Amino acid sequence: MITVTPTQRKLIQLTSFYFLPLSLVIFAVTLATDSIFVKFGELAVYLVAANLFLKPVSVLVRHPLVQPLLAQAMTFRREIGVASFWLYLAHSMGMFLGRGLSIDFVLNPKGFLIWGAIAGSGMWILGLTSNNFSQRILKRNWKKVQMLAYVVLPLATFHAAKAEGEYAKFILINGAFVALKVAQWWVTKKRSMSNPQLAPQPVKQ
Numbered sequence: 001m002i003t004v005t006p007t008q009r010k011l012i013q014l015t016s017f018y019f020l021p022l023s024l025v026i027f028a029v030t031l032a033t034d035s036i037f038v039k040f041g042e043l044a045v046y047l048v049a050a051n052l053f054l055k056p057v058s059v060l061v062r063h064p065l066v067q068p069l070l071a072q073a074m075t076f077r078r079e080i081g082v083a084s085f086w087l088y089l090a091h092s093m094g095m096f097l098g099r100g101l102s103i104d105f106v107l108n109p110k111g112f113l114i115w116g117a118i119a120g121s122g123m124w125i126l127g128l129t130s131n132n133f134s135q136r137i138l139k140r141n142w143k144k145v146q147m148l149a150y151v152v153l154p155l156a157t158f159h160a161a162k163a164e165g166e167y168a169k170f171i172l173i174n175g176a177f178v179a180l181k182v183a184q185w186w187v188t189k190k191r192s193m194s195n196p197q198l199a200p201q202p203v204k205q
């Protein structure tokens with residue numbers, strides 16, 4: 001059984017919300033190199049993907065050794081999301097300032113940067129609403145806003161693929177995600193048919 005103590009949880013939250021951005025700023029003004037800022041972009045994409053993959057994988061994988069780990073990881077989705085936002089910010093700022101890019105160049109509809117900029121707008125909305133205050137204000141709409149991550153993943157991976165001129169990773173990540181979501185839907189349906197108590201209950205007004 002995996003347990004995370006309240007102190008460990010607090011530490012993980014502090015790392016994601018404060019220590020990570022602080023370290024990225026210190027890093028950026030001291031020893032950052034162009035290739036590290038590219039790596040931050042990669043890490044940001046992987047965290048966005050990990051966050052989205054967690055739900056279907058936790059529904060599909062029922063192994064008693066893995067399930068508790070996945071259940072714990074699910075409780076850290078906000079922290080993972082916030083960490084991906086900081087990494088995206090460091091990536092885009094590092095690329096923009098470090099390479100002296102112009103707004104016109106970023107917004108060129110034929111280039112690869114425009115896809116990153118659109119994905120980045122989504123990252124901003126996700127980042128700014130990843131707090132208790134937004135959750136209270138948005139109420140049931142909060143979940144809908146968080147579903148923006150479904151759009152950010154293909155856009156960010158397309159931006160990266162176009163930048164690299166190599167589309168295998170784009171197809172693999174998005175293909176795997178669609179396959180997992182279909183499998184999640186199918187397995188949930190089968191389970192609720194064999195055990196009607198597992199079927200989603202109508203929301204009480």
Ligand code: HEM
Pocket residue numbers: 038039041042043044045048088091092093095096099106113115116117119120123156159160161163164
């Ligand atoms: C306005 C926003 C953005 C700017 C200005 C920007 C800038 C760039 C640039 C210049 C490159 C080419 C790097 C190279 O020469 O290899 C790049 C690649 C990349 N970007 Fe962005 N980006 C933005 C948004 C994003 C977002 C939102 C993500 C992910 C969440 C992301 C992830 C990546 C990845 C994974 C690569 C490919 C890295 C590689 O070559 O392996 N970017 N970006």
